[in-house]
Amino acid sequence: MNKESFIECERKRFVKLIKFRLPNRFLKIGIAIVGLSLIGMVVRGFFHVSDTEWLKLLFQKTLLVGMLIMSISKDKIEDEMTIQLRAQSYMYAFVLGVVYALVMPYVEFGVSNVVNNGGEAYKDLGDFQVLLFMLMIQLMFYHNLKRYR
């Protein structure tokens, strides 16, 4: 294999990778996983059973997986405009996610100290909070961009 064909092969593989989307039927599977995770979280919250911290973490993970599946599932009719709107929604999610991760700890710290004298100590956001926010922003922006296109 010469250098040009090797580069071409690599390029094709890379393009195939970045164009990867799950089929449309996965959207419903994602919604179902998100729904079940939310129900699980609510049920766990109502029935305060001891030693269920692992369950909370599990539901958090399944919620993120469900939202990720929703995020990378194709539309019924996937065309160049929906691809562009999806790319825009990822950009907004990324930018707002970074801003959120930078600003939110200070907001939480400030509010906590204003409401309670000598409130919580400063702490960074967890990965779940940031990822959930980014996925929510992506799905919301994509939905709205499609709605107002």
Next chain:
Amino acid sequence: MHNKIKIERAILNITQDELAQKIGVSRQTINSIEANRYVPSTVLALKLSKLFKKPVNDFFELSEDD
């Protein structure tokens, strides 16, 4: 970018939905192109050209701010 897709579609007497199916996009995409909210790719423009049997320049033209 201005376009005359709506006029060309009227000449062919087809709906947005039918045009969308013929070139493999959604009806909303055709609606956005007709309303000048979305500029299609060269591939889509050439598909329209083939369907309308006219050069792309006949139904797409640059506006002053392009």
